[in-house]
Amino acid sequence: VGRWEPDARGRLERAAMELFEEQGFAATTVPQITARAGLTTRTFFRHFADKREVLYAGDEITAFARRLLVEAPHDLDPVQLVEQGLQQVAAERFDGRRDEVRRRRALVRTEASLRERDAQKRDDLAAVMRPALEERGADPLTAALLAELTVSVLHVAIDAWLDADDGRTFGEVVGSCFERLRTVLPAAPPST
Amino acid sequence: VGRWEPDARGRLERAAMELFEEQGFAATTVPQITARAGLTTRTFFRHFADKREVLYAGDEITAFARRLLVEAPHDLDPVQLVEQGLQQVAAERFDGRRDEVRRRRALVRTEASLRERDAQKRDDLAAVMRPALEERGADPLTAALLAELTVSVLHVAIDAWLDADDGRTFGEVVGSCFERLRTVLPAAPPST
Numbered sequence: 001v002g003r004w005e006p007d008a009r010g011r012l013e014r015a016a017m018e019l020f021e022e023q024g025f026a027a028t029t030v031p032q033i034t035a036r037a038g039l040t041t042r043t044f045f046r047h048f049a050d051k052r053e054v055l056y057a058g059d060e061i062t063a064f065a066r067r068l069l070v071e072a073p074h075d076l077d078p079v080q081l082v083e084q085g086l087q088q089v090a091a092e093r094f095d096g097r098r099d100e101v102r103r104r105r106a107l108v109r110t111e112a113s114l115r116e117r118d119a120q121k122r123d124d125l126a127a128v129m130r131p132a133l134e135e136r137g138a139d140p141l142t143a144a145l146l147a148e149l150t151v152s153v154l155h156v157a158i159d160a161w162l163d164a165d166d167g168r169t170f171g172e173v174v175g176s177c178f179e180r181l182r183t184v185l186p187a188a189p190p191s192t
Numbered sequence: 193v194g195r196w197e198p199d200a201r202g203r204l205e206r207a208a209m210e211l212f213e214e215q216g217f218a219a220t221t222v223p224q225i226t227a228r229a230g231l232t233t234r235t236f237f238r239h240f241a242d243k244r245e246v247l248y249a250g251d252e253i254t255a256f257a258r259r260l261l262v263e264a265p266h267d268l269d270p271v272q273l274v275e276q277g278l279q280q281v282a283a284e285r286f287d288g289r290r291d292e293v294r295r296r297r298a299l300v301r302t303e304a305s306l307r308e309r310d311a312q313k314r315d316d317l318a319a320v321m322r323p324a325l326e327e328r329g330a331d332p333l334t335a336a337l338l339a340e341l342t343v344s345v346l347h348v349a350i351d352a353w354l355d356a357d358d359g360r361t362f363g364e365v366v367g368s369c370f371e372r373l374r375t376v377l378p379a380a381p382p383s384t
Contacts, residue, residue, distance in 0.1 A: 079376055112312075119311030120304075142376055144348045145369060152340035160333060177337060182377055184271055184334055 009047050009057075011037040016054040021103065025051075025111045052117060055104065061121075062128050064089065069132035078138040082129070082150040083178055089154070090171035094161070102162050122151045153177045201239050201249075203229040208246040213295065217243075217303045244309060247296065253313075254320050256281065261324035270330040274321070274342040275370055281346070282363035286353070294354050314343045345369045 321339035
């Protein structure tokens, strides 16, 4: 990004979000976004494949997860690994951004193609985690289950955190989710 | 469906699947599907919104899950409920259909829009399960976590079942997944 377009990406993201909220996602065009941002469509397409990707391109959670899994201490077992990973995601990417995350959620709920893209993003995250967990000693079935479990906890915890008015941090909500799973799961008797 | 078009839906589904496999999903058009099936596009659109929905319209797993949750015995706790529900899904909808499920998976993997639709389908299933679990006494957080967990186990178990060559039924694979989660999860120490 050249200095003649300072923060082009951020300007496009903010303009897009404003327009999506004002007039709806479907009614918003790329030229409207660039006009609002004072930039050209050429600049837009240098940063984003289409208007939908404006909401996702800045979200490097997959790369973040991969890095966390590679850098984590080697004495953690797989469950500790994913739980501590989620705690770090919470601290670095969610806490302090509740309004922004809530606005984004409201928008995604209005539009089927955004809900599908969100679901796909969760799949991508699980797909990154599986081999990383296997590299750290988990067998393939455990790695697959823990990857999906982590993505599920993240998903449920985001909603619980956004809906709660109790001042808990996102990390505290993540911790409650794991505690709840530990309480509920072993309660079932051995299958007959 | 009138008797002058016997099994129109099934014929369209089989024609579509053949064409998707022969020439790819993207290259296949609705007129090609109807020509192969010997039916009109008008008939096609009476059954399906578009060519993608051919792969999903017959999949009533969401309605099936809702019915299971309503009809299950009332003395089951929520984990037993989802585990037994998955066992029934396994027996009635998967066992004996391994080739068909495997072909479908191969196709979905080739196409981003199908992977997104699959992910959305899993979201829909979780969305149906949450209120049903709450009606049966689970608190909202537990209901949300168990709904996501069930969908995750189903997803992981399908892949494990399709990839295994060990003659296990889908229900046995589902059972192993729950056992694995019970083993792995309580292994983590209380968070510090």
